[in-house]
Amino acid sequence: MMPAMTAEPMLRAKGVNKSFGALKVLFDVDFHVMPGEAVGIVGPNGAGKTTLFGALAGSFPVSSGAIQLAGRDLSGTSAAERCRLGLARTHQVPRPFLGMTVFENVHVAARSGAGMDQASATATAADILRRTGLLALANRPAAALGLLDRKRLEVARALATGPTVILLDEIGGGLTEAELVALVDLIRSLQAGGLTVVWIEHILHALLRVVTRLVCMAEGRVLTQGDPRDVMAHPEVQRAYLGSSPE
Ligand SMILES: Nc1ncnc2c1ncn2[C@@H]1O[C@H](COP(=O)(O)OP(=O)(O)OP(=O)(O)O)[C@@H](O)[C@H]1O
Numbered sequence: 200m201m202p203a204m205t206a207e208p209m210l211r212a213k214g215v216n217k218s219f220g221a222l223k224v225l226f227d228v229d230f231h232v233m234p235g236e237a238v239g240i241v242g243p244n245g246a247g248k249t250t251l252f253g254a255l256a257g258s259f260p261v262s263s264g265a266i267q268l269a270g271r272d273l274s275g276t277s278a279a280e281r282c283r284l285g286l287a288r289t290h291q292v293p294r295p296f297l298g299m300t301v302f303e304n305v306h307v308a309a310r311s312g313a314g315m316d317q318a319s320a321t322a323t324a325a326d327i328l329r330r331t332g333l334l335a336l337a338n339r340p341a342a343a344l345g346l347l348d349r350k351r352l353e354v355a356r357a358l359a360t361g362p363t364v365i366l367l368d369e370i371g372g373g374l375t376e377a378e379l380v381a382l383v384d385l386i387r388s389l390q391a392g393g394l395t396v397v398w399i400e401h402i403l404h405a406l407l408r409v410v411t412r413l414v415c416m417a418e419g420r421v422l423t424q425g426d427p428r429d430v431m432a433h434p435e436v437q438r439a440y441l442g443s444s445p446e
């Protein structure tokens with residue numbers, strides 16, 4: 200672990216550009232999250248939020264710029280290697296192994312993501328299922344889960360890899376108010392346990408119960424970032440939202 204006195208970001212993107220063929224999606228994006236911090240990312244549809252997660256997590260190489268984890272340059276490291284280094288992400292569309300049970304999904308993540316042996320993975324999976332409220336569903340096929348439980352499972356699979364940083368991509372969408380409260384409680388408990396959290400979310404009232412800093416993206420750029428109230432009151436942020444239709 201890093202000494203608490205260092206002011207080094209836990210995760211950082213420096214001048215990141217990303218193009219998919221002729222389509223440029225990220226423009227000089229600078230982003231960071233400090234150890235133990237919870238940061239929210241907002242912005243209209245198509246702003247490049249999920250693409251930033253892909254760049255951070257190593258889903259694809261960036262076109263230029265750098266990603267650093269606790270000061271270490273991640274250039275050339277695969278998504279699997281970044282996962283082993285403590286960087287976990289959830290996907291906007293949950294991606295469980297549908298033919299496996301809930302338990303098996305989390306067990307596999309502990310085995311392959313954290314490199315645990317059978318016994319440790321079993322103990323870890325049970326612990327994480329308890330923490331994420333999925334224990335009663337452990338033997339249910341993932342395909343049989345409703346949306347909230349699929350999202351919980353997405354979080355559980357990410358947690359099973361033993362992360363120091365978790366990237367959450369719109370895990371609140373489509374949930375009822377009561378389900379949102381449960382989700383917010385879960386994320387707060389993870390942060391209280393020392394996890395660094397980055398959360399992309401359109402549902403602002405849920406996001407603002409967790410994060411202390413907000414980053415607003417639009418058209419592939421960081422528009423502004425800082426105190427959530429200042430960010431939401433920023434004229435360009437207002438314009439970006441009024442010019443689109445966030446959920
Ligand atoms: N693999 C890809 N190939 C080509 N274009 C892509 C790819 N991934 C994303 N894009 C494009 O990049 C832009 C940004 O997409 P991205 O998914 O990052 O936005 P977002 O901010 O996450 O939006 P949303 O709020 O709808 O999830 C969009 O125009 C999208 O079509």
Ligand SMILES: [Mg+2]
Nearest residue numbers: 248249250291
């Ligand atoms: Mg997205």
